[in-house]
Amino acid sequence: MKKIGNYNRILVTSALTYANGHTHLGHIAGSILPADMYVRYLRLAGYDVIYICGSDEYGTAIEMSAIKEGITPETIIDKYHFANKKAYEDLGMSFDIYSRTSTEYHRKASQDFFLNLYNKGLLSQRTEKQLYSEKEGRFLADRFVIGTCPICGFEEATGDECENCGSSLSPLELKKPRSKITGDTPVVKESTHYYFPLASYQDKLKEWIESKTDWKPNVVNYCKGWFKTGLKDRAITRDLDWGIPVPVEGNDGKVIYVWFEAPIGYISNTIELFEGRGTPDKWKDYWQKEDTKLVHFLGKDNIIFHAIFFPAMLMAHGDYVLADNVPANEFMNLEGSKQSKSKGHAIYVKDVLTKFNPDSIRYAIASNMPENKDTDFYFEDLQAKNNNELGAILGNFVNRTFVFCEKYFEGKVPESGKFEEIDSNITGSLISYTQRIASYYENYKFKDALSETMNLVRDANKYFNDTEPWKAVKESKERCGTIINICLQLCHTFAILFNPVLPFTSEKILKMIGTGKENFSWDRASELCLKSGHVLNKPEILFTKIEDSEIEF
């Protein structure tokens, strides 16, 4: 297999999707689509790569949703796990596995991880006062306590902060505390929890992050901010029913904290993947060999867990590789304000897929990906990009080429004659294009990769215009054949280069060409692979126009 830097294989993760709601475009833009593009590129380029994702299914939020709706947590996670899995599939996400944290694989992996640290004596126990609802028979998480803010007197402050004055609070400070669920008054009760010694990993983490020269400034600076404040030890157990039981005697009613076990989901899903492939030990290559490049894709809200907490866990365990990069994206907002499941202001993947071509959605998001700052998604933008770029530039080039070939060359790849300068220019540019685009992908610059790919199509349209095959066909059939031959070669190139962002269109173009995948690799994208005389399939329209009426809601 090909090496990337000093690495022999690449392990890519996207942040697990929390299974208490339908996945929306914010998730796609933040952590799923960039990872999928990255992985698709790497596969085409011949690297050994696996792509891991799944549902995150435990924790307070799902348990509370279940209580509110009067159903079991299992009902919730089943509903959203399968719905989201399907939504991702329909949008062309190419996970090697999309599993879930409620599996036996994950329970075992999480408990083993916990026990590994426990047996090393790294986990300490501390007792703290917490609010307990006797009516519900449970401890209340901070944000499920409501009361009067001791600072400004706001009566609807939650246990973690006051929405009115912005102060950080602890639930014990609230006056007149009450349960958000039942409204009853909680009592103070003591509870003992296990703590992960995060503070003692500060120096190692700092050294590790400072050694990373290619990380986004946002990620590095954010971490440095935490080091400046000073890391504190963190509780890794919770008083909750819905979770993975603490695997140590005498801890009934306690589960492992979600942010301790969820990232282990990357590991347990990898275990499950290779179990399913019949090579049950192979997962260790990806997680425990130094020559693995581990890359976590995620949104900016998850930086703390992927760049500080999880790496510290892995350091403490000792057997695992650490992330080579944590390319966090900012957020994609919806028409000017942020997407939110709870406020119903979001575009769910399942909904948008019923109206639009998945590749058009992927393109609209990828071309406006929040790599450096929050961006906005507009349906007008999706429409414009579909009609004016995908349809007019890419779709039209492929179509005009195929239709022309069908009309004048019986749908067969024409013979190529001697190249003129204009021919050599465009075919010769393919090497630098593919190298440049590859470099963009490898450096997590997905917008640049995409716009550069489109630039090649613009060049192709210009080539078609400048060579005027509609005139050439009347003057010299041979010259015209050369032009159309080149245009068809370019279509084959597009099938490859657009695969990371437009996988369905890529397949369609390939099907129209009818050669199968014999030359379907990044290296071949700069070569003229089609043989003259090859019979093409009938052309089909790649992108239909989106009318104004279709984006009105």
Next chain:
RNA sequence: GCCGGAGUAGCUCAGGUGGUUAGAGCGUCGGAAUCAUAAUCCGCAGGUCGGGGGUUCAAGUCCCUCCUCCGGUACCA
């Protein structure tokens, strides 16, 4: 409050370590072409870079300050 990020053309966004007339795509307007889903190609126009102050021969870029938005703030995930 504190930590981090962001504010650039009508719209959506690029602009390491300060350096010639601030860029791209889309949109607008003008022109060319007619193979193609009226889809393409060429050209013009369009910005006192959130406000104010400072450093410098030179600031979108560095410093100070203010405003606005986003994330985090350790028991939501």
